[in-house]
Amino acid sequence: xxxxxxxxxxxxxxxxxxxxxxxxxxASYWQAALQDPDVNVRREAIKAMGVLKVKKAxxxxxxxxxxxxxxxxxxxxxxxxxxxxxxxxEAVPALIAxxxxxxxxxxxxxxxxxxxxxxxxGKTIPALESALGDGDMYVRAQAAKGMGYFRDQxxxxxxxxxxxxxxxxxxxxxxxxxxxxxxGPGAAGAVPELRDAAKDRDGDVKTAALFAIKAIQEQK
Numbered sequence: 034x035x036x037x038x039x040x041x042x043x044x045x046x047x048x049x050x051x052x053x054x055x056x057x058x059x060a061s062y063w064q065a066a067l068q069d070p071d072v073n074v075r076r077e078a079i080k081a082m083g084v085l086k087v088k089k090a091x092x093x094x095x096x097x098x099x100x101x102x103x104x105x106x107x108x109x110x111x112x113x114x115x116x117x118x119x120x121x122x123e124a125v126p127a128l129i130a131x132x133x134x135x136x137x138x139x140x141x142x143x144x145x146x147x148x149x150x151x152x153x154x155g156k157t158i159p160a161l162e163s164a165l166g167d168g169d170m171y172v173r174a175q176a177a178k179g180m181g182y183f184r185d186q187x188x189x190x191x192x193x194x195x196x197x198x199x200x201x202x203x204x205x206x207x208x209x210x211x212x213x214x215x216x217g218p219g220a221a222g223a224v225p226e227l228r229d230a231a232k233d234r235d236g237d238v239k240t241a242a243l244f245a246i247k248a249i250q251e252q253k
Contacts (some may be wrong), residue, residue, distance in 0.1 A: 055081040067093050076108055083112030091121055098127035103136050110142035117149035125153045129160045137169045144172055148179020154186045162193050170202035177205055181212030187219025195226045198242075206230065207241045214245030217252040224249060 052059040056077075063081035066074050067090065079097060082090040090112075097109035110131060113124050124146065131143035144164045147157045157179075164176035177197045180190040190212075197209035210230055213220040223245075230242035 053085050055084050060085045060087045063087075064090050064093075067097075072102060072105070076102075076104055079105065079108040079112050083108075083115035086116050088116055088120055091116065091124065095124040095127055098124065098131060103134075103139060106131065106134070107136065107139045107142055110139060110146055114142055114146035114149060117146050119150070119152035121146070121150045122152040125150060125156050125160075129156065132160060132164055132167075137172065140164070140167060140169065140172050141175055144175045144179060148175065148182055151182060154183055154189075158183060158186060158189055158193075165193065165197055165200075165205075170200075170205055173197070173200060173202065174204045174208040177208040177212050179212075181215035184216055184219060187216045191216065191220050191223050194220075195223050198223075198226050198230050203235050203238060206233065206235075206238045210238065210241035210245045214241075214248035216249075218249060220245070220249050 052061075055063055058081075060081070063078045063085070064087060066078035067082070069075050069078065079094065081087075082094060094109045094112050094116075097105050098113075100106050100109070110128060113121055113128070117124070128143045128147050128150075131139050134140055134143070144161065144167075147160050147164075150157055161176045161179050165173050167173050167176070177194060180194055183190050194209045194213050194216075198206055200206050200209070210227060213223050213227060227242045227246050227249075231239050231246070233239055233242070
């Protein structure tokens with residue numbers, strides 16, 4: 034009985050050390066597949082990099098942002114979005130370039146990734162501000178949400194988010210309000226505008242504005 038128990042514990046420990054898999058294959062397999070001549074394999078490999086959060090694939094993913102295949106560009110931006118942090122700063126210029134892409138899914142993924150990269154605020158914040166003028170309301174909402182991650186630059190992003198509180202699209206106003214709440218005390222200057230937003234006819238906007246006011250005031 035003791036031997037069976039020890040065997041079970043050993044198997045459990047071995048299992049805990051296994052490399053994460055995507056479709057039954059490890060990250061090393063998929064990273065090598067990034068260079069496969071079959072575009073469909075490359076697409077799946079790019080997806081795997083995001084799912085498995087393979088940081089060492091960032092240079093390759095960044096290079097794919099300028100690929101002729103729009104699905105490759107979109108998947109690469111999405112993968113960087115999943116991985117992105119301070120280590121993804123080298124991808125910022127290429128991501129900014131994608132904000133002019135005709136494909137809305139590419140612009141959405143690029144905006145999402147830019148909001149996650151906190152090492153280049155001087156470049157990413159202006160890019161997110163420009164994305165608030167995008168013709169697609171979901172891209173604008175994601176841009177507003179991304180600004181909520183820049184607490185240390187609250188003085189710079191608060192005026193931008195205050196303007197977003199008056200966007201014609203409900204989801205953008207909601208995203209802007211929540212982003213202000215994420216900024217905490219640094220967004221105290223937006224409380225008057227949030228109080229106005231709390232009178233919005235849309236219930237989601239009201240809820241977001243009230244949440245933001247409470248978050249800002251409670252963290253003082």
